Amino acid sequence: xVLGMSRSIVRVSSPPTEGKSISPLTGTVISWDGATxxxxxxxxxxxxxxxxxxxxxxxxxxxxxxxxxSLAILEITSDLPLQVPTxxxxxxxxxxxxxxxxxxxxxxxxxRGAITWSDGSLMWRNHxxxxxxxxxxxxxxxxxxxxxxxIIAVVYRDGPCAAIISxxxxxxxxxxxxxxxxxxxxxxxxxxxxxxxxxxxxREELSLKHNIEGGFIVEHIANDSAPENLGVRRGDVxxxxxxxxxxxxxxxxxxxxxGRRYLGEKRSMVLKLEVHDIEGPCKETITLPLExxxxxxxxx
Numbered sequence: 149x150v151l152g153m154s155r156s157i158v159r160v161s162s163p164p165t166e167g168k169s170i171s172p173l174t175g176t177v178i179s180w181d182g183a184t185x186x187x188x189x190x191x192x193x194x195x196x197x198x199x200x201x202x203x204x205x206x207x208x209x210x211x212x213x214x215x216x217x218s219l220a221i222l223e224i225t226s227d228l229p230l231q232v233p234t235x236x237x238x239x240x241x242x243x244x245x246x247x248x249x250x251x252x253x254x255x256x257x258x259x260r261g262a263i264t265w266s267d268g269s270l271m272w273r274n275h276x277x278x279x280x281x282x283x284x285x286x287x288x289x290x291x292x293x294x295x296x297x298x299i300i301a302v303v304y305r306d307g308p309c310a311a312i313i314s315x316x317x318x319x320x321x322x323x324x325x326x327x328x329x330x331x332x333x334x335x336x337x338x339x340x341x342x343x344x345x346x347x348x349x350x351r352e353e354l355s356l357k358h359n360i361e362g363g364f365i366v367e368h369i370a371n372d373s374a375p376e377n378l379g380v381r382r383g384d385v386x387x388x389x390x391x392x393x394x395x396x397x398x399x400x401x402x403x404x405x406x407g408r409r410y411l412g413e414k415r416s417m418v419l420k421l422e423v424h425d426i427e428g429p430c431k432e433t434i435t436l437p438l439e440x441x442x443x444x445x446x447x448x
Contacts, residue, residue: 150246150248150256150258151256152297153233153248153256153291153293153297154256155177155228155229155230155231156176156177156230156231156232156233156291157174157175157176157177157248157249157250157256157290157291158174158175158176158177158189158224158230158250159172159173159174159175159250159254159286160172160173160174160175160189160191160222160289161173162194171194171285171286171288172252172285172286173191173192173194173286173288173289174191174248174249174250174286174287174288174289174290174291174303175189175190175191175222175289175290176189176190176191176233176289176290176291176299176302177189177190177230177231177232177233178190178221178232178322179232180229180230180231180232182229184225185225185226185227186223186224186225187223187224187225187226187230188211188221188222188223188224189208189221189222189223189224190219190220190221190289190302190318191219191220191221191222191288191289192218192219192220192288192289192302192303192304193213193214193215193218193219193220194220208222208223208224208225209222209223210222210447211223211447212325212445212446212447213445213446213447214321214331214443214445215443216273216333216441217273217275217313217317217318217321218304219302219313219318219321221322233291233293233297233298233299234296234297234298234299235298235299235315235319236294236296236298236299236300236315237300237315237316238300238314238315238316238397238401239263239277239292239300239301239312239314239315239316239397240263240300241263241264241265241277241345241395242262242263242265243262243263243294243300244260244261244262244294244295245260245261245262245263245279245292245293245294245295245300245301246258246259246260246261246292246293246295247259247261247279247281247283247287247290247291247292247303247310247312248290248291248292248293249283249284249286249287249290249303249306250286250290251284251286252286257284257287259279259281259282259283259284259287260281261279261280261281262279262280262281263277263278263279263280263301263312264277264278264279264280264309265345266278266345267341267342267345267395267396268311268341269339269340269341269367269368269396270339271339272336272337272338272339272370274336274338274339274340274396274399274400275313275314275317275396275397275400276304276311276312276313276396277301277311277312277313277314277397278309278310278311278312279292279309279310279311279312280309281310282307282308282310283303283306283307283310284306285306285307286306287303287306287310288303288304288305288306289302289303290302290303291303292312299315300314300315301313301314301315302315302318314397314400314401316397316401317397317400317401317404320401320404320405320408321404323408324404324407324408324411325445327408327411328408328411328412329444329445330411330442330443330444330445331407331442331443331444331445332407332408332410332411332440332441332442332443333403333404333407333440333441334403334406334407334410334417334419334438334439334440334441335374335438335439335440335441336403337369337370337373337374337375338366338367338368338369338370338373338375338380339366339367339368339369340364340365340366340367340386340396340399341364341365341367341396342364342365342394342395342396343360343361343362343363343364343365343385344362344394344395345395346365354385354426357426357429358385358424358426358429360385360424360426362387362394363385363386363387363422363424364385364386364387364396364399365383365384365385366380366381366382366383366384366385366386367382368382369381369382374436374437374439375421375434375436378434378436379423379432379434380421380423380434381425383426383427384423384424384425384426385423385424385426386421386422386423386424387421387422387424388402388419388420388421389420389421389422389433390402390419390420392405406419406438407440410438410440411442416437416438417438418435418436418437418438419435419436419438420433420434420435420436421433421434421436
């Protein structure tokens, strides 16, 4: 199975500038034209990429960037025939995986592991999942595959407990960009944690004292943000009225779905949240007006 991926995985690097060493990345082929020998490569965005991405380069050029997800698409020319791999639907907690990358000798490297039953967020980015294995340096941007050989995620951060992004999020992002030439996502300035993945002691307390079995705990909220102005506070438990998922990656899929609707319908939208103040205790339903951040994906 791993050897069958060999024509789908490439090493991505950028020439050193001003004596600065450049961290290598891994990329995955997402399209291949045998006639022109042109391919598009999905990888993680690095500020080390060439400063003039629109100018033709023998190595390739940067054609798409999304800074929120730190994803990039490169266009390259290859004399060797490449191959588009099989893509799965979404990464799942507890799923056994292989994390693939290329080392400094261009050799294919595989790390066996599983997706941990944990979540985490940073600066309003709630979509990360984590592995229980160590992904070696240069593995950022590399594919994470299930045991059928289908890509289910991409490595965002290498090292121990590597962070990954589910392929469902990447697929939604890419489809939106292909259809509209833009990507839209609601501004959602909260760091959340799923109650289902919280500690057993906290889940027991929420269940027995507050009759809360699910939802998402607000870990951080931006000052003077729309949710804060409507009364949402750190420590509250929120439920999405649309029942759009029970995990943070599913919520991220839903937010991108709203972004796609926004680009198609060009109308204002709201998000209804049921907010449980466990210090109160009380609950209320709030209507959150959505502001969308729209980007073209073009490289400045």
